[in-house]
Amino acid sequence: xxxxxxxxxxxRSETPDQWFDIATRTPGRNVPETMPKPLRYAGVAAxxxxxxxxxxxxxxxxxxxxxxxxPLGPAGTADQSGSPVGVPDVGVITCDKGTPGVExxxxxxxxxxxxxxxxxxxRRMEVRLHPLLxxxxxxxxxxxxxxSEDNAVDPNAWVVNLPPGDYLAICDPDSSVTSHxxxxxxxxxxxxxxxxxxxxxxxxxxxxxxxxxxxxxxxxFPELNPLENADAVLRRALVxxxxxxxxxxxxxxxxxxxxxxxxxxxxxxxxxxxxxATVTAHSAADETGETLSFEYQACSGSGIGSAANxxxxxxxxxxxxxxxxxxxxxxxxxxxDPYDGATCVPVWVTWARxxxxxxxxxxxxxxxxxxxxxxxxxxxxxxGCTFDPDLQPMILFMPAADAERWFQAEGCGRSYDxxxxxxxxxxxxxx
Amino acid sequence: MSVASGxxxxxxxxxxxxxxxxxxxxxxxxxxxxxxxxxxAQALNHGGSIESPQRWIWRSAFRIAAGExxxxxxxxxxxxxxxGATASYEMEEPAIELVAALARLPRSxxxxxxxxxxxxxxxxxxxxxxxxxxxxxxxxxxxxRRRLAELLGEDNGS
Numbered sequence: 001x002x003x004x005x006x007x008x009x010x011x012r013s014e015t016p017d018q019w020f021d022i023a024t025r026t027p028g029r030n031v032p033e034t035m036p037k038p039l040r041y042a043g044v045a046a047x048x049x050x051x052x053x054x055x056x057x058x059x060x061x062x063x064x065x066x067x068x069x070x071p072l073g074p075a076g077t078a079d080q081s082g083s084p085v086g087v088p089d090v091g092v093i094t095c096d097k098g099t100p101g102v103e104x105x106x107x108x109x110x111x112x113x114x115x116x117x118x119x120x121x122x123r124r125m126e127v128r129l130h131p132l133l134x135x136x137x138x139x140x141x142x143x144x145x146x147x148s149e150d151n152a153v154d155p156n157a158w159v160v161n162l163p164p165g166d167y168l169a170i171c172d173p174d175s176s177v178t179s180h181x182x183x184x185x186x187x188x189x190x191x192x193x194x195x196x197x198x199x200x201x202x203x204x205x206x207x208x209x210x211x212x213x214x215x216x217x218x219x220x221f222p223e224l225n226p227l228e229n230a231d232a233v234l235r236r237a238l239v240x241x242x243x244x245x246x247x248x249x250x251x252x253x254x255x256x257x258x259x260x261x262x263x264x265x266x267x268x269x270x271x272x273x274x275x276x277a278t279v280t281a282h283s284a285a286d287e288t289g290e291t292l293s294f295e296y297q298a299c300s301g302s303g304i305g306s307a308a309n310x311x312x313x314x315x316x317x318x319x320x321x322x323x324x325x326x327x328x329x330x331x332x333x334x335x336x337d338p339y340d341g342a343t344c345v346p347v348w349v350t351w352a353r354x355x356x357x358x359x360x361x362x363x364x365x366x367x368x369x370x371x372x373x374x375x376x377x378x379x380x381x382x383x384g385c386t387f388d389p390d391l392q393p394m395i396l397f398m399p400a401a402d403a404e405r406w407f408q409a410e411g412c413g414r415s416y417d418x419x420x421x422x423x424x425x426x427x428x429x430x431x
Numbered sequence: 432m433s434v435a436s437g438x439x440x441x442x443x444x445x446x447x448x449x450x451x452x453x454x455x456x457x458x459x460x461x462x463x464x465x466x467x468x469x470x471x472a473q474a475l476n477h478g479g480s481i482e483s484p485q486r487w488i489w490r491s492a493f494r495i496a497a498g499e500x501x502x503x504x505x506x507x508x509x510x511x512x513x514x515g516a517t518a519s520y521e522m523e524e525p526a527i528e529l530v531a532a533l534a535r536l537p538r539s540x541x542x543x544x545x546x547x548x549x550x551x552x553x554x555x556x557x558x559x560x561x562x563x564x565x566x567x568x569x570x571x572x573x574x575x576r577r578r579l580a581e582l583l584g585e586d587n588g589s
Contacts, residue, residue, distance in 0.1 A: 022468050214541075
């Protein structure tokens with residue numbers, strides 16, 4: 001069987017009818033709930049819409065901030081770190097009757113990207129930015145487009161990860177303008193320059209190979225040690241990274257909000273300075289919880305992403321053969337690999353509770369000292385590193401028998417609502 | 432012809448093809464279904480402001496699907512997992528193996544291969560949908576087919 005036969009098989013596949021779902025998403029438009037020629041309906045997909053997203057843990061993952069941990073300054077003003085006077089930090093793009101314009105010929109980047117504002121217009125427009133020059137490692141189309149009415153009020157609503165450089169802004173009512181039409185001048189455009197005087201943007205480099213492979217993996221948030229920096233998390237999550245490999249951030253850095261991880265990209269550099277892999281991290285949630293997901297591309301032969309059991313599927317939920325175990329252990333109870341699925345039972349504890357039970361160094365490092373700050377907190381940290389370990393929920397995965405023994409002995413931990421706190425073992429809000 | 436009836440007709444003509452393309456792109460039938468519903472609902476809600484609805488729907492669908500894949504936990508789309516996820520659909524095993532292999536392509540190659548082979552678009556139209564050049568699409572198609580053949584252990588037919 002060749003590829004074309006397989007695509008033929010795909011094109012014979014049954015498809016669900018989503019028209020009822022479409023009708024329910026368009027109230028007031030009198031869309032009939034059935035089609036004149038209904039397609040076969042499989043049912044599963046529509047039922048899936050009834051699934052409600054489950055709990056999302058408020059875990060904060062700390063990563064090195066370095067120069068990127070700077071406050072955002074007001075628009076059009078100089079700050080104390082040397083930003084140029086007069087260059088606004090919010091760009092304004094207009095689409096007057098479809099004609100693009102910029103009120104800010106230049107805009108300076110924030111720590112989390114470039115903030116753009118599109119004043120409301122009578123007509124809904126797709127606004128895109130096209131780079132004048134090719135940008136290494138940058139994927140056009142991934143984060144360079146917004147609908148005008150979604151961005152008319154809040155200048156933080158459109159934060160793009162566009163590198164510093166020169167761009168052409170276009171207003172495209174039906175997403176039909178091609179990059180060729182923009183670059184050849186056949187489509188109306190307005191120039192916009194992005195500047196980055198504070199060096200928030202770390203440039204991408206091209207991979208050393210022209211034909212990388214794509215991989216995915218993820219770490220459930222309850223397994224993330226909030227003290228691990230991104231380097232440690234990536235080394236734990238990705239298969240095949242060598243000890244001497246350097247993990248270098250790319251793109252814009254993290255901001256101080258919960259969406260920080262979604263903005264991060266990384267590159268893996270070998271000793272000969274060749275870029276052998278790029279990684280993009282983002283959080284993803286479904287009914288079973290929240291996961292830090294990684295999508296990465298790696299050069300063949302680099303060893304990255306090549307798990308012995310199944311190349312291309314490094315490890316992750318649903319792959320019980322993969323060797324990634326929860327890092328936390330409690331004496332007297334057996335640790336369970338969460339990727340073994342149904343045999344593992346979650347036991348909910350706060351970090352404070354975990355700290356009374358485990359002498360693992362990484363757990364102890366998560367307990368604040370007498371000042372209330374985490375012990376590793378840099379002395380010059382502007383915000384300090386205060387941390388209440390009883391507000392930090394964690395999950396210990398155990399085999400069912402061990403988990404039941406825990407529940408009986410401790411009287412807590414069956415759920416987030418019954419989490420074991422560090423004070424008495426009772427739920428945190430009762431302790 | 433009203434806007435709604437025009438979109439209805441487009442749904443009737445393109446809906447199944449778009450669903451299959453989205454499934455091939457995401458490896459997740461739920462994401463494909465949700466995206467299909469969302470993009471047609473958005474098209475209806477835009478009223479008559481979309482000048483080229485078909486192109487808009489295809490382009491927007493892949494953007495929406497990419498966003499959905501970001502928001503949800505990304506499953507590892509192995510053949511075994513896909514067998515379970517598609518148990519209620521009539522889908523042949525070679526097609527499921529193909530989707531599992533597609534998931535291992537870089538996104539740019541995957542979307543080009545899907546639009547060409549699953550959706551039937553010519554290279555020029557794919558370039559228009561993706562907002563890129565014909566040459567870029569050809570490179571992605573060539574590399575994507577070659578990699579797919581390697582993953583599936585067969586002749587790529589080109």
